[in-house]
Amino acid sequence: MVVREAVRSGLVGPAQVVSGFVDADGIQESVRDLHRAFGDAPVLHTFAVKAASLVPVLRLLARSGMGCEVASPGELAQAVAAGFPPERIVLDSPAKTHAELAHALELGVAVNADNFAEVDRIGELLAVSESASVLGLRINPQVGAGAIDAMSTASASSKFGVPLRDPGARQRVLDTFAERPWLTRLHVHVGSQGCSLELIGEGVRATFELAEEINAAARRQQVTSLDIGGGLPVNFDDDEIRPTYETYVRRLRAAVPGLLTGRYDLVTEFGRSLVAKNGFTAAVVEYTKDTGGRRIALTHAGAHIATRTVFMPDAWPLRIAVYDRDGRPKYAPERVQDVAGPCCFAGDLVARGRTLPELAPGDLVVLLDTGGYYFSTPWSYNSLARPAVHGFTTHGPAPRFATVRREQTLAEILAESGVDQADALLFGDFGDFGEAGSDAAHARLVPTGD
Ligand SMILES: *Cc1c(COP(=O)(O)O)cnc(C)c1O
Numbered sequence: 001m002v003v004r005e006a007v008r009s010g011l012v013g014p015a016q017v018v019s020g021f022v023d024a025d026g027i028q029e030s031v032r033d034l035h036r037a038f039g040d041a042p043v044l045h046t047f048a049v050k051a052a053s054l055v056p057v058l059r060l061l062a063r064s065g066m067g068c069e070v071a072s073p074g075e076l077a078q079a080v081a082a083g084f085p086p087e088r089i090v091l092d093s094p095a096k097t098h099a100e101l102a103h104a105l106e107l108g109v110a111v112n113a114d115n116f117a118e119v120d121r122i123g124e125l126l127a128v129s130e131s132a133s134v135l136g137l138r139i140n141p142q143v144g145a146g147a148i149d150a151m152s153t154a155s156a157s158s159k160f161g162v163p164l165r166d167p168g169a170r171q172r173v174l175d176t177f178a179e180r181p182w183l184t185r186l187h188v189h190v191g192s193q194g195c196s197l198e199l200i201g202e203g204v205r206a207t208f209e210l211a212e213e214i215n216a217a218a219r220r221q222q223v224t225s226l227d228i229g230g231g232l233p234v235n236f237d238d239d240e241i242r243p244t245y246e247t248y249v250r251r252l253r254a255a256v257p258g259l260l261t262g263r264y265d266l267v268t269e270f271g272r273s274l275v276a277k278n279g280f281t282a283a284v285v286e287y288t289k290d291t292g293g294r295r296i297a298l299t300h301a302g303a304h305i306a307t308r309t310v311f312m313p314d315a316w317p318l319r320i321a322v323y324d325r326d327g328r329p330k331y332a333p334e335r336v337q338d339v340a341g342p343c344c345f346a347g348d349l350v351a352r353g354r355t356l357p358e359l360a361p362g363d364l365v366v367l368l369d370t371g372g373y374y375f376s377t378p379w380s381y382n383s384l385a386r387p388a389v390h391g392f393t394t395h396g397p398a399p400r401f402a403t404v405r406r407e408q409t410l411a412e413i414l415a416e417s418g419v420d421q422a423d424a425l426l427f428g429d430f431g432d433f434g435e436a437g438s439d440a441a442h443a444r445l446v447p448t449g450d
Pocket of ligand 1: 050069092189193230232273
């Protein structure tokens with residue numbers, strides 16, 4: 001029904017060949033599920049901005065009771081613009097510059113240092129100015145990797161945090177806290193997609209035990225909060241939400257019995273699990289062809305939107321639903337097809353050898369579960385436009401839509417590719433090559449894009 005209405009409203013179709021869609025009701029429902037699962041425990045649930053770095057999405061999450069986890073100056077600016085107060089923002093990036101740290105401390109957002117050198121930098125800043133920031137240290141419990149290497153942050157040699165099991169590291173953490181009373185938080189994020197709940201639970205338990213050890217050594221509760229990170233793996237195979245937040249909390253209670261007793265304030269960081277199933281991407285099939293025995297549908301959904309799926313198809317497979325040009329579910333004899341995107345490289349396929357109703361030009365392919373890390377994280381390959389994103393609600397007689405992000409215009413693409421500095425490389429004398437590249441030629445050839 002939503003796809004149908006989107007086509008009718010011109011949000012996707014021949015004139016708008018690809019768009020992202022965000023289910024605003026679904027996001028609120030997911031946030032409610034998360035809060036319900038943790039019950040009365042003192043928890044600040046934050047949303048990892050990288051999963052959906054769109055200000056309207058962030059504002060919806062802020063108004064729904066979430067805090068916000070950021071990992072770059074851009075994400076911090078988005079969080080502030082969305083209306084998260086500083087005390088509900090956590091800064092986590094692994095390579096914070098001196099200036100970024102100073103800014104974060106000035107704002108009063110929580111900061112988790114990634115390593116001892118960063119702790120030192122924070123110490124230097126605190127020596128010259130006060131800050132309301134809660135300050136923590138990220139540890140790597142080294143509990144092992146999940147099924148996707150690139151998504152595993154707690155392997156023995158992960159780039160994140162202080163490797164707790166390395167020789168001498170635990171003692172150095174204890175010393176670091178003993179010397180710096182302003183360190184009051186431990187942070188851990190084992191990973192999410194491809195990581196089992198057991199692995200995540202083990203990482204949280206290691207963090208809890210370290211906090212107990214630090215506090216025992218300090219003879220007071222120096223560590224008052226634990227940021228237990230995220231995330232939760234998402235089921236991309238069907239519509240079921242699996243595992244649920246409820247299951248996650250049950251496992252956490254079992255793995256770390258003291259965790260939810262109120263002894264520590266908690267922070268969580270969830271991204272994908274809050275948004276993946278609350279969004280989809282719809283794209284037009286432009287052509288179909290048969291090549292070397294393959295049936296290929298050439299669509300407008302490719303690596304510029306589904307980057308991970310295209311480059312790591314086994315780790316990030318996506319379900320694809322097929323609709324006709326009017327946005328109705330398509331019923332046609334099935335056949336094995338490749339679904340290709342518009343990028344100019346051969347591997348630009350969002351599905352290979354997939355059995356789907358036979359696609360025809362004008363049909364729509366819908367990439368399901370793409371509410372996180374897909375249309376919100378576009379890649380500007382081939383100078384393809386960042387797609388428009390629309391939010392919708394189905395409360396009411398018919399779905400209602402609102403623009404979350406406009407499609408990038410040609411004028412914007414030109415501006416971001418340096419059109420205002422077009423002469424920048426003409427260091428020498430280029431003589432007279434007619435008017436090629438002149439402003440007059442440019443004005444004739446290039447549409448304004450608006
Ligand atoms: C990415 C990230 C998250 C969220 O991960 P999801 O898989 O999107 O849930 C949480 N914490 C940190 C530190 C992260 O980098």
